[in-house]
Amino acid sequence: MDTLKQLDQIEKDGLAALAAASDEEALAAWRTAHLGRKSGLMAAFDGMKDLTKEERPLVGRRANEVKQALESALEKKQSALRMAALEASLSGEHLDVSLPGRAQPLGRLHPVNQTLRRIYAIFAEMGFQVYRSREVESDDYNFTFLNIPAHHPARDMWDTFHTDREGVILRTHTSPGQIHAMREYCPETIRVILPGMVYRYEQVTTRSEMQFNQVEGLAVGPNITFGDLKGTLTDFARRLFNPQVRTRFRASHFPFTEPSAEMDVECFVCMGDGCSVCKGTGWLEILGSGMVHPTVLRAGGYDPEQVSGFAFGMGPERITMLLHRITDIRHFWRNDVRFLEQF
Amino acid sequence: MRAPLSWIKDYVDLDGISIEELAHRLTMAGLEIEEITFVGLPLPPGDKHDFKVEGIEWARDKIVVAEVREVGPHPNADRLTLCRLHDGDGEHTVLTGAPNLFPYKGQGPLDPPLKVAYAREGTTLYDGHAEGWQLMTLKKALIRGVESYSMVCSEKELGISEEHEGILFLPEDAPTGIPLADYMGDAVLDIAITPNIARNANILGVAREIAALFERELKQPDTAFKAEGSPVAGQFKIQIENPELNPRFVAGLIRDVKIQPSPGWVQRRLRLAGQRPINNIVDVTNYVMLDIGQPLHAFDYDELMRRAGGKPPTLITRTAKKGEKLTTLDEVEHPLQDFTVLVADTKGSHSIAGIMGGLDTEVTEKTTNVLLEGANWNFINIRQTLGYLKMNSEASYRFSRGVHPALAPRGVGRGLELMRQWAGGTVCEGLVDEYPQPYADPTTELTAEDVRRWLGIDLAAKDIAAILARLGFATRVKGEVVSATAPDHRVDISADPVIGKADLLEEIARIYGYDNIPETRLADVLPPQRNNAALEFEEGVRDLLVRQGLQEIITYRLTSPEREDKRLPPGVAPDPKPYVTLKNPISPDRFAMRKSMLASMLEILERNARLRARLAFFEIGFVYHDSESGPLPDEKPRLVIAITGPRDLPNWQSAEPELLDYYDLKGIAEALLEGLHLTGIRYEPGQHPSFHPGKQARVLAGERQLGTLGELHPAVHGQHDLGPAPVLVATFALDALMAAAPPRHEMREVPAFPPVLEDLAFIVDEALPAGQVQALIEQTGGSTLAGVRLFDVYRGEQLGKGKKSLAYALTYQAADRTLTDDEVAKLRKKIIGRLERELGAALRA
Ligand SMILES: [Zn+2]
Numbered sequence A: 001m002d003t004l005k006q007l008d009q010i011e012k013d014g015l016a017a018l019a020a021a022s023d024e025e026a027l028a029a030w031r032t033a034h035l036g037r038k039s040g041l042m043a044a045f046d047g048m049k050d051l052t053k054e055e056r057p058l059v060g061r062r063a064n065e066v067k068q069a070l071e072s073a074l075e076k077k078q079s080a081l082r083m084a085a086l087e088a089s090l091s092g093e094h095l096d097v098s099l100p101g102r103a104q105p106l107g108r109l110h111p112v113n114q115t116l117r118r119i120y121a122i123f124a125e126m127g128f129q130v131y132r133s134r135e136v137e138s139d140d141y142n143f144t145f146l147n148i149p150a151h152h153p154a155r156d157m158w159d160t161f162h163t164d165r166e167g168v169i170l171r172t173h174t175s176p177g178q179i180h181a182m183r184e185y186c187p188e189t190i191r192v193i194l195p196g197m198v199y200r201y202e203q204v205t206t207r208s209e210m211q212f213n214q215v216e217g218l219a220v221g222p223n224i225t226f227g228d229l230k231g232t233l234t235d236f237a238r239r240l241f242n243p244q245v246r247t248r249f250r251a252s253h254f255p256f257t258e259p260s261a262e263m264d265v266e267c268f269v270c271m272g273d274g275c276s277v278c279k280g281t282g283w284l285e286i287l288g289s290g291m292v293h294p295t296v297l298r299a300g301g302y303d304p305e306q307v308s309g310f311a312f313g314m315g316p317e318r319i320t321m322l323l324h325r326i327t328d329i330r331h332f333w334r335n336d337v338r339f340l341e342q343f
Numbered sequence B: 001m002r003a004p005l006s007w008i009k010d011y012v013d014l015d016g017i018s019i020e021e022l023a024h025r026l027t028m029a030g031l032e033i034e035e036i037t038f039v040g041l042p043l044p045p046g047d048k049h050d051f052k053v054e055g056i057e058w059a060r061d062k063i064v065v066a067e068v069r070e071v072g073p074h075p076n077a078d079r080l081t082l083c084r085l086h087d088g089d090g091e092h093t094v095l096t097g098a099p100n101l102f103p104y105k106g107q108g109p110l111d112p113p114l115k116v117a118y119a120r121e122g123t124t125l126y127d128g129h130a131e132g133w134q135l136m137t138l139k140k141a142l143i144r145g146v147e148s149y150s151m152v153c154s155e156k157e158l159g160i161s162e163e164h165e166g167i168l169f170l171p172e173d174a175p176t177g178i179p180l181a182d183y184m185g186d187a188v189l190d191i192a193i194t195p196n197i198a199r200n201a202n203i204l205g206v207a208r209e210i211a212a213l214f215e216r217e218l219k220q221p222d223t224a225f226k227a228e229g230s231p232v233a234g235q236f237k238i239q240i241e242n243p244e245l246n247p248r249f250v251a252g253l254i255r256d257v258k259i260q261p262s263p264g265w266v267q268r269r270l271r272l273a274g275q276r277p278i279n280n281i282v283d284v285t286n287y288v289m290l291d292i293g294q295p296l297h298a299f300d301y302d303e304l305m306r307r308a309g310g311k312p313p314t315l316i317t318r319t320a321k322k323g324e325k326l327t328t329l330d331e332v333e334h335p336l337q338d339f340t341v342l343v344a345d346t347k348g349s350h351s352i353a354g355i356m357g358g359l360d361t362e363v364t365e366k367t368t369n370v371l372l373e374g375a376n377w378n379f380i381n382i383r384q385t386l387g388y389l390k391m392n393s394e395a396s397y398r399f400s401r402g403v404h405p406a407l408a409p410r411g412v413g414r415g416l417e418l419m420r421q422w423a424g425g426t427v428c429e430g431l432v433d434e435y436p437q438p439y440a441d442p443t444t445e446l447t448a449e450d451v452r453r454w455l456g457i458d459l460a461a462k463d464i465a466a467i468l469a470r471l472g473f474a475t476r477v478k479g480e481v482v483s484a485t486a487p488d489h490r491v492d493i494s495a496d497p498v499i500g501k502a503d504l505l506e507e508i509a510r511i512y513g514y515d516n517i518p519e520t521r522l523a524d525v526l527p528p529q530r531n532n533a534a535l536e537f538e539e540g541v542r543d544l545l546v547r548q549g550l551q552e553i554i555t556y557r558l559t560s561p562e563r564e565d566k567r568l569p570p571g572v573a574p575d576p577k578p579y580v581t582l583k584n585p586i587s588p589d590r591f592a593m594r595k596s597m598l599a600s601m602l603e604i605l606e607r608n609a610r611l612r613a614r615l616a617f618f619e620i621g622f623v624y625h626d627s628e629s630g631p632l633p634d635e636k637p638r639l640v641i642a643i644t645g646p647r648d649l650p651n652w653q654s655a656e657p658e659l660l661d662y663y664d665l666k667g668i669a670e671a672l673l674e675g676l677h678l679t680g681i682r683y684e685p686g687q688h689p690s691f692h693p694g695k696q697a698r699v700l701a702g703e704r705q706l707g708t709l710g711e712l713h714p715a716v717h718g719q720h721d722l723g724p725a726p727v728l729v730a731t732f733a734l735d736a737l738m739a740a741a742p743p744r745h746e747m748r749e750v751p752a753f754p755p756v757l758e759d760l761a762f763i764v765d766e767a768l769p770a771g772q773v774q775a776l777i778e779q780t781g782g783s784t785l786a787g788v789r790l791f792d793v794y795r796g797e798q799l800g801k802g803k804k805s806l807a808y809a810l811t812y813q814a815a816d817r818t819l820t821d822d823e824v825a826k827l828r829k830k831i832i833g834r835l836e837r838e839l840g841a842a843l844r845a
Helices: A001-021 A022-035 A040-050 A053-090 A111-125 A153-157 A176-185 A225-239 A294-299 A315-326 B019-028 B099-104 B181-186 B193-198 B203-214 B264-272 B280-292 B302-307 B378-390 B394-399 B407-423 B446-453 B461-470 B497-512 B531-546 B561-565 B599-608 B664-674 B714-718 B732-742 B770-784 B821-839
Strands: A136-137 A168-170 A190-199 A211-221 A247-255 A257-266 A285-292 A309-315 B002-004 B032-040 B051-056 B063-073 B082-088 B093-094 B114-119 B124-126 B135-137 B141-143 B146-150 B186-194 B227-231 B237-240 B246-254 B297-300 B313-317 B325-327 B334-335 B341-345 B348-352 B370-376 B426-429 B433-436 B443-447 B474-478 B481-483 B614-625 B634-644 B679-687 B691-701 B706-712 B725-733 B756-765 B785-794 B803-812
Touching: A001 A022, A001 A053, A022 A040, A022 A053, A040 B378, A053 B481, A111 A190, A111 A211, A111 A225, A111 A315, A176 A190, A176 A211, A176 B082, A211 A315, A225 A247, A225 A285, A225 A309, A225 B446, A247 A285, A247 A294, A247 B019, A247 B193, A247 B497, A257 A309, A285 A294, A285 A315, A294 B770, A315 B032, B002 B264, B019 B032, B019 B186, B019 B203, B032 B181, B051 B124, B063 B099, B082 B099, B082 B497, B093 B124, B093 B146, B099 B280, B141 B407, B146 B227, B146 B679, B193 B203, B203 B280, B227 B246, B237 B246, B246 B313, B246 B461, B264 B280, B280 B297, B280 B394, B280 B407, B302 B370, B302 B497, B313 B370, B325 B348, B370 B407, B378 B394, B407 B426, B407 B614, B443 B446, B443 B497, B446 B461, B446 B497, B461 B474, B461 B481, B461 B497, B481 B497, B531 B614, B531 B664, B531 B732, B561 B599, B599 B614, B634 B664, B634 B732, B664 B679, B664 B691, B664 B706, B664 B725, B706 B732, B725 B732, B756 B785, B756 B821, B770 B785, B770 B803, B770 B821, B803 B821
Parallel strands: B032 B051, B227 B426, B237 B313
Antiparallel strands: A136 A168, A190 A211, A211 A309, A247 A257, A257 A285, A285 A309, B002 B186, B032 B186, B063 B082, B063 B114, B082 B093, B124 B135, B141 B146, B246 B370, B246 B426, B246 B433, B297 B370, B313 B341, B325 B334, B341 B348, B443 B481, B474 B481, B614 B634, B634 B725, B679 B691, B691 B706, B706 B725, B756 B803, B785 B803
């Protein structure tokens, strides 16, 4: 079968010629020569009418095969040429990838509010919800109901801002919220944390501020023990600082709790070995706590013979300072962007 | 409270307890050791201590007890002497200029020899001649031709006191050659005394705590006195006018004392405890107060007699009369208030009870007969007096925290005996003791169940009783019930049975050890769980603003009207509502609670103006408005936003940066309100004086104003140290925002049918707000008009003067079908028609 042999030749020639073509122009010429109307392949199709009935399908199939082979080879070649051309053009486009990116403004919460959110989240999971109350308070809520009667020695523990209205002060701690919460929720059991700004008549120095945040906690119920206080606060410290941190509870005094305790946390800077942050003691004073004083339970409407409770209080600024080794508390309200941008 | 270990040892044996262990246990039990000053005893090893370490240790091989056997002259210096000294090992020649050795110069061999503290070569001591406390090391030196390598020490050199007038003489029986540290090495505990343990502000109190914590025996102080004089009765009288304020008054008499300095060891103890020695009589009063906690007062008895016209005096305690004044020991005259209690006699008042004695009747160098007072005063009353007198004394510190009346006779007894020992004289027999208001020591009952319920530990009744007994409570166990009667040295145990129980529980926990109470997790009923809607909303607002790249700030809420007035242009009167002001501000520019968040924000912008060209801040906080309904002000939550500077952060590509303007701020506000799902918000021109009159808007939801936004008034801008770029400010009432925000919002279906997009431009009058055009298009388009967006504002000559073109991209879309051309054409015609009729708009071809 000559025709079949011719077709083999046509395919072979065509592929060979294609391999030699190296640009779009050559490809167009090749297309005319090998797939065009005057090409050998078309002549083969044209010649089919002269073939026998038996030969015709064989030749027809082969001719189509050749046509497809040439066309697909052309496509491949074309795409290879285009890629080569693109690569050639890209090779001239180089960025200095080390140049800085176009800066995007990054919003940030104030560092103290970042700490507050962490505290909220940890206590929320232990069933403590946030309860807020006013900052300008009555003397009764800030002191008297908290077992700090007028002229009591314990009043010396707070340097108070008095307003020009008799009996109205700036709260010295968030503890008045304990009374507000108890009076609102009595006789239910209670687990709340009480965050907010408090005020002290104190000279502003690197270590003390006249305005700062506090977070108090209060749990009241029929079966709450000093052991629960220790467990809850140790869990808190482990989540805030690190899972291995050790705590210790020292006897202390607050008029609104009895027994009262200071919780120290093992210094996470030196891991308890002693450093400048913990003043060589290996411990950091983190919060004050204690069992709610019977007088306070009574002021809140509860019977201390039936329920007990614990309360605690901490300073988010102090915790933020410890966590980030901030040595000057005045940074917080100064709001210098060079400080704020670091958090 | 400074407690020397040597003094504590008078009452409790400390053998086998290291200083570290002692300090740790006391600290854990609530007697926080703030500092330990070492005076000779070895410093604790290592750098890590629960307490601050001060002072020096006396090297045992270098500082010893020695005897000066002869004091001779220095060959080349009149003011120096050469001592022939034996340190137990051998003889040395020691050179010194101590003036108190001069009397012995040239007297030949001394018998008995003088016992001194001798420091050998290489010893580290304090430099006696330097200001303050400088360490120095003894080195060999040639002084005026005589070699010197060692010295005899002064108290200052040893760190005992600031005394450097002469060297320290030791008692005759001090054994020569033993290390000084073994003989008299000491350490002073500096203990923070909280108000509830004021009973421990004395050596006996500290010793009692140690005895309880370490289960050791407490030795009781000796309060008996040797009385060889005539009975005290009839030699003076005591008259108490108000037993409520003066529950007890005890006094005794000692005759023929000789006023002189106290023995050396007494002076050293007092100095270590922080008290300056005066003379033997005054020192006794201070010593007894530090020793057992009863403040005493010594009167010159003869002066009292003189005032009584030679007759036996009567001491009268009474409140001050109207207009009465008194001159105290410190020679200050005090005007007195009528509740202040005085100690007086028939001639008049002479001391402020419990606080300070008077000048007229004090003990002087000429005093021979002393009346010694030990009284008890109402601590609340003492505090009230201290409150206005602004005075402080060691006595008033104790009386203002409560002293048990049982201490009064003990204090006087101990005082008289010590006076007899230190000042000679004869004590008159007996005491005059007026005790009109006896103190009832409360008896409190508690059970093992109370301990379990409150502390979470299981203790048997007998163990509870044992712990309390260690603190001096008289206990009785009856079945499960422990009754404990408070000891007669403390007044902190409440007579209320429930509070008294809590008082005892604290003592049990302290002595049992907080460390020993197991940590448990809350097992109690979980309360009803509640959201805090206001806080959640506030935190949501914070997040929406942070997501837009704003920095949160927190500012002072204390301010002054002057600071706040700077937010208004000159000549604009601030709102006349009064401030919440402080009676006792700490700084003159922060005495009022703020009424404006804007003023605080401007302060912070000012502070940062030079640091960054672009600033974008927000703050959420309260403003405080005097309330009409009660004494407490309204505390209103507010949001303030401020942006200024270039729109983009500086970068290496940007050419001339564009500045943030009103529309940037409005975009932030719109995104915030959209994030809160507020709908139907309108922006209308506003008239807030802090803002540019033509560049400000009131933000309204319905008729309720949510806030104001705009460009800071140039005049206000000018009052602040800010950069030239306009400052854009928004203030919102957070409570109004919250009220307007829907509690939930429903999803709009994502369109399934294709939209028809079309741009329409209208020519309108320049004065017509674009908001009105948009609102009318939206209203007319109804639900089929899914979106309207202004994409161009154009002004040009071909539009005519006073005209502008507003071009809108309209999106027509139906939720249930593909819109036909016909439907779109009809709606378009309706929109154009209404705009032409109602706004005089013309479609721009
Ligand atoms: Zn550390």
